[in-house]
Amino acid sequence: MKPTDSSVRWIEERPLGLTERLYLPLVLQGLTTTARHLVSKKVTVSFPEERPAVGNPLIYRGVHRLNRDHDGRVKCVACFLCATACPAHCIDIVATESPWPDREKYPESFQIDELRCIFCGMCEEACPVDAIELTSLLDLTGKSREEMIFDKEKLLSVYDMTKDAEPMKSESMGGTL
Amino acid sequence: MPTVIVDGREIEIGTDERLNCIEAARRAGAEIPHYCWHPGLSVVASCRMCLIEVGSRDAETGKTSMVPKLVPACQTPAKDGTVIVTESSKVKESRARVEEALLIDHPVDCPICDKAGECRLQDYHFEHGQAQRRADIHPFTSRKRDVGPTVSLFVDRCIMCTRCVRFTREVAGTGELMVSSRGSKEEIDIFPGYPLDNKLSGNVVDLCPVGALGDKDFLYQQRVWFLKREDGVCGGCSAGCSIHTEHNQDTIYRLKPRENQHVNKWWICDEGRYGWHHLHDPSRLVEPKRQRDGKGNAAAEPVEWADIIGLLRSDLAAATANGGRLAVAVSPMLTVEEAWMLCSVARSIDPQAMLAVGFVPTSGEDESFPGGFTIRSEKCPNRVGVEHVIAGFDPTVPRWETLLDAVESGSCTAAWISAAYPPAGNRPPSEAASWIDEATAARFEKLRCLIVQDLFTSPLADRADWLLPAAGFAERSGTWVNHAQWAQSFERAIRAPSGVWPEGRLLWNMLGRHRLYDPAVIRREAAATSSALAALAEDLPPIGIDLRLQQLATS
Numbered sequence: 001m002k003p004t005d006s007s008v009r010w011i012e013e014r015p016l017g018l019t020e021r022l023y024l025p026l027v028l029q030g031l032t033t034t035a036r037h038l039v040s041k042k043v044t045v046s047f048p049e050e051r052p053a054v055g056n057p058l059i060y061r062g063v064h065r066l067n068r069d070h071d072g073r074v075k076c077v078a079c080f081l082c083a084t085a086c087p088a089h090c091i092d093i094v095a096t097e098s099p100w101p102d103r104e105k106y107p108e109s110f111q112i113d114e115l116r117c118i119f120c121g122m123c124e125e126a127c128p129v130d131a132i133e134l135t136s137l138l139d140l141t142g143k144s145r146e147e148m149i150f151d152k153e154k155l156l157s158v159y160d161m162t163k164d165a166e167p168m169k170s171e172s173m174g175g176t177l
Numbered sequence: 178m179p180t181v182i183v184d185g186r187e188i189e190i191g192t193d194e195r196l197n198c199i200e201a202a203r204r205a206g207a208e209i210p211h212y213c214w215h216p217g218l219s220v221v222a223s224c225r226m227c228l229i230e231v232g233s234r235d236a237e238t239g240k241t242s243m244v245p246k247l248v249p250a251c252q253t254p255a256k257d258g259t260v261i262v263t264e265s266s267k268v269k270e271s272r273a274r275v276e277e278a279l280l281i282d283h284p285v286d287c288p289i290c291d292k293a294g295e296c297r298l299q300d301y302h303f304e305h306g307q308a309q310r311r312a313d314i315h316p317f318t319s320r321k322r323d324v325g326p327t328v329s330l331f332v333d334r335c336i337m338c339t340r341c342v343r344f345t346r347e348v349a350g351t352g353e354l355m356v357s358s359r360g361s362k363e364e365i366d367i368f369p370g371y372p373l374d375n376k377l378s379g380n381v382v383d384l385c386p387v388g389a390l391g392d393k394d395f396l397y398q399q400r401v402w403f404l405k406r407e408d409g410v411c412g413g414c415s416a417g418c419s420i421h422t423e424h425n426q427d428t429i430y431r432l433k434p435r436e437n438q439h440v441n442k443w444w445i446c447d448e449g450r451y452g453w454h455h456l457h458d459p460s461r462l463v464e465p466k467r468q469r470d471g472k473g474n475a476a477a478e479p480v481e482w483a484d485i486i487g488l489l490r491s492d493l494a495a496a497t498a499n500g501g502r503l504a505v506a507v508s509p510m511l512t513v514e515e516a517w518m519l520c521s522v523a524r525s526i527d528p529q530a531m532l533a534v535g536f537v538p539t540s541g542e543d544e545s546f547p548g549g550f551t552i553r554s555e556k557c558p559n560r561v562g563v564e565h566v567i568a569g570f571d572p573t574v575p576r577w578e579t580l581l582d583a584v585e586s587g588s589c590t591a592a593w594i595s596a597a598y599p600p601a602g603n604r605p606p607s608e609a610a611s612w613i614d615e616a617t618a619a620r621f622e623k624l625r626c627l628i629v630q631d632l633f634t635s636p637l638a639d640r641a642d643w644l645l646p647a648a649g650f651a652e653r654s655g656t657w658v659n660h661a662q663w664a665q666s667f668e669r670a671i672r673a674p675s676g677v678w679p680e681g682r683l684l685w686n687m688l689g690r691h692r693l694y695d696p697a698v699i700r701r702e703a704a705a706t707s708s709a710l711a712a713l714a715e716d717l718p719p720i721g722i723d724l725r726l727q728q729l730a731t732s
Binding site for chain 2: 077078079080081084095096097102103104105128129
């Protein structure tokens, strides 16, 4: 669109009023905001000594975990739907035939590059068997890039660590067994 | 010309064409869904998915009378005055009912099914099915049955189109598969002790419109939506079947046949289908090596490709000085373009260079199947093309044996042996016998300079002064001419492993050409120098052309 276009409406800047020209009232207005924040309740915490409160752990998007089924086996069926949905391409799965008669395939290896992940939660949403979930663990640190590539065992251990605090979606909540 | 009316549009079909309503409607741009019908198999009209309304228009009065019932389009011939209605509410209702009936018995385990993404049942259900499932049967996993060394059958995913059964009876002629039981208990099965084990068995997986038949080689390897598909040509034998190379991140996952009525129709053999594994074998040569320097001292140090261009030339020139001669074996694995460049490079170093057709691997006899498919005994894709190229330089077209005699007698003092032979019989390279035996390799003893370009190590490679890595069939670009003079051009599907310059790139640079290797440029130059290859001067259609037509036209 060009500035000469007929649909462009040109407006003039409003002339300054008396209070604006006096300058002082606006300074006071700004200082009032500062003063209000000085006395109001703090929202920041001194991380890591203090832990921030997580609102609803069920919908918080932190570190991933791989859930286990009733028999303690990895719940994942290696369908690659999380890897397909992942916009950051951080999930790498190697599928193979499962050793169990009731399941067809399972992940031989399941890796998430936590450094590449943008924690959007699309993997959780795509999973047809609710095997991958994002926990409310929010401090994710490591000393090397390799350490931050979480493999299947590590993701399962995240489940073991968090299963009591954050139960897996049950069938009654629309999850799968 | 007979006229067919498809959804109110009139289209003309050939007088002697025998089309059914599916094919006629496709000409008019209307796609009739179908499961059991396949152009390469007999018609059974059992899936009922292609039911349409059909009628006829009276040629004299112009009145149209419709058949009261829906009829299967695959079984109804399209004749003059045939009226086809593909989108009426009656037809749509019928398709939705067929889809619903099929899904009652289907496990709907799409997330773990390897067909998901290219499944007819999925596609047609989205397009023609209904959103709600009225008979809500709890999803179950499919029973898996081992039917042969290459194929697994997921019994409950099957929709009983019987394409696979008809294929083994009509095309492979082996008839291993059958339908057992009746009605809702129908299953595809084999007779105990007679597994699906023939040389075309992989085709039943391509034919299967759903995920019932799974290729064991591809099972669970990759989801199909990650795969990229490139048109290619199979390098397994001199039939030169058209294929799709399906790959992701420079790794091939599977090869699929590409329809080409002039060459392979709809099929490829298992040898070709699984003949790509050697490309990703860890024992492949991936580093150019100068195993002995110009004075014959062992060097075995890796050399930069940029330096090789000049060093090869100077080494060959030194070895052919003082009346020596250069012998070049042009491998029948090379494309026409690469062969032409190799001949040109050789003649620019030694104008008298002997250009011979490289070793031609063979195995057994040609094997034909009732469906008209033949597996050739000559296990290389381009002997004919290489012969045409060499004939443009030397009309006598020396053979591999002639070259062997020449290097043994000492009349040739330097040799460039392009090989690039895949391991015989699709075996792992460590188990397969090398294409050249120790005794034959010993005949190269007297040479002053030997250049070998190969995929894997061999007795000859051990004697080479220069050992250069070669490209695999999916890593080349160019043109292959099959046993029947049918030429097909293709682009590379994947990049060669890191450190490997495909022959085309090396020779292009040795010819002093600039920019990137462009096979089309070389193809036109080769076509200009050889009357047999004259047809290659134009861009080739995807299915290729018959070189003989052009030869007839020019003679």
